[in-house]
Amino acid sequence: MKYNFDEVINRRGTYSLKWDGGELIKEIGITERYDEDSIPLFTADMDLPVPQPLIDALHKTVDHKIFGYSIFPEEYYEAIQHWFSRRHNWNIKKEEIIYSPGTVNALNIAVRAFTEPGDGIIIQRPVYPPFTAAIENNRRQVINNALKCDEEGYYSIDFEDFEAKAKDKKTKMFILCNPHNPTGRVLNSEELQKLAEICAENDVLIIADEIHGDLIRRNLTFTPIAKSTDKGDHIITCTAINKTFNVAGLHCTNVIIPNPELRKTFIDTMGFQLASPFTISALIAVYNEGEDWLNQLKEYIDGTMEWVVNFLAERMPHVKVRIPEGTYVMWMDFSAYGLSPEEVHDRIYNKANVLLEDGSMFGEEGLQYQRICIPSPRPIIKEAFERIAREFEDLHVGVRPPLS
Numbered sequence: 001m002k003y004n005f006d007e008v009i010n011r012r013g014t015y016s017l018k019w020d021g022g023e024l025i026k027e028i029g030i031t032e033r034y035d036e037d038s039i040p041l042f043t044a045d046m047d048l049p050v051p052q053p054l055i056d057a058l059h060k061t062v063d064h065k066i067f068g069y070s071i072f073p074e075e076y077y078e079a080i081q082h083w084f085s086r087r088h089n090w091n092i093k094k095e096e097i098i099y100s101p102g103t104v105n106a107l108n109i110a111v112r113a114f115t116e117p118g119d120g121i122i123i124q125r126p127v128y129p130p131f132t133a134a135i136e137n138n139r140r141q142v143i144n145n146a147l148k149c150d151e152e153g154y155y156s157i158d159f160e161d162f163e164a165k166a167k168d169k170k171t172k173m174f175i176l177c178n179p180h181n182p183t184g185r186v187l188n189s190e191e192l193q194k195l196a197e198i199c200a201e202n203d204v205l206i207i208a209d210e211i212h213g214d215l216i217r218r219n220l221t222f223t224p225i226a227k228s229t230d231k232g233d234h235i236i237t238c239t240a241i242n243k244t245f246n247v248a249g250l251h252c253t254n255v256i257i258p259n260p261e262l263r264k265t266f267i268d269t270m271g272f273q274l275a276s277p278f279t280i281s282a283l284i285a286v287y288n289e290g291e292d293w294l295n296q297l298k299e300y301i302d303g304t305m306e307w308v309v310n311f312l313a314e315r316m317p318h319v320k321v322r323i324p325e326g327t328y329v330m331w332m333d334f335s336a337y338g339l340s341p342e343e344v345h346d347r348i349y350n351k352a353n354v355l356l357e358d359g360s361m362f363g364e365e366g367l368q369y370q371r372i373c374i375p376s377p378r379p380i381i382k383e384a385f386e387r388i389a390r391e392f393e394d395l396h397v398g399v400r401p402p403l404s
Helices: 022-027 052-064 074-088 103-114 129-136 159-167 189-201 260-270 277-289 291-315 341-351 378-392
Strands: 097-100 120-123 141-144 171-177 205-209 235-240 253-256 329-333 369-373
Touching (some): 052 277, 103 129, 103 171, 103 253, 120 129, 120 159, 129 141, 159 171, 171 189, 189 205
Parallel strands (some): 120 141, 205 235
Antiparallel strands (some): 235 253, 329 369
């Protein structure tokens, strides 16, 4: 089946966080302005239609007319196993798969299950804000192994700093984001193996958020960290259909825990969890029949990213951006304009009325950046960038102001 991702589907009035949640969006500090003319591109869900087999499966579930407590059938586990074996050459045992109603939920459970108040947890900023919240809200300490960024906007790991921080006796956990959000780096096998070895040598547990692992650019390969090393007993991996198939509202994360002792501790801390029949039927449908849709989606997203890079090169050449290796977010550096982060924000959010995410939300390393989620119909993306470009066309390149 050929999907039309250029179709603009009106999401207003459908309980959509990004299209209907104006008051909440203002309350949490994303923007001061939100109205009927706003273009929200700040949150990581798609404005694109889901696979037809998923729609058919959910219709079948609805037509049954009863939505009671549900079990996880064999087909659920087999769908997960076949997907990761087929696409990532990763063999997962049924007993290693633990359902969680969301990845952020799973991260918080892991922090509480495997660390104590005051323990240190490594993250790599700029990084997805809930990582910091999961640490600080549970009274643990953030240990920042900041990623290094070169002149071309390419990010890499400071391994010397990482190893020094892993050796600190108070460091008990490392939360890995791969593919990395927001920089889009997809770590290679050598990098992953090195991280795994350092953590194993220093008794540091790895919690790997790999939920963007299916959303990588054409001709690139994603390797789960658990597959990159024979020292996987200290690795817990979060996988999900939420980002891949645009079903964040169905809350379906699967946590892969090979170590039986860690698995029991995680389950005991989380407590008994069941998924809805919609979540179960959705996962089976997309992992068994969603591959053709995903391949078309990736082509479309790649094309949109190429359009963004070309548009910025022509209309806003002082914005530094590169096509990310993975994810569907783009990380844009506005520092060459010589504006403060607040001035950049005002021009984009209040004047252009386009809602992105301020880079400061991802750590001080992101102060001059903006994150945009681009899996929307291309006409929406084009209108958003036209608006933004008009607000910057009168500016001359300045000197980066002091970051205070």
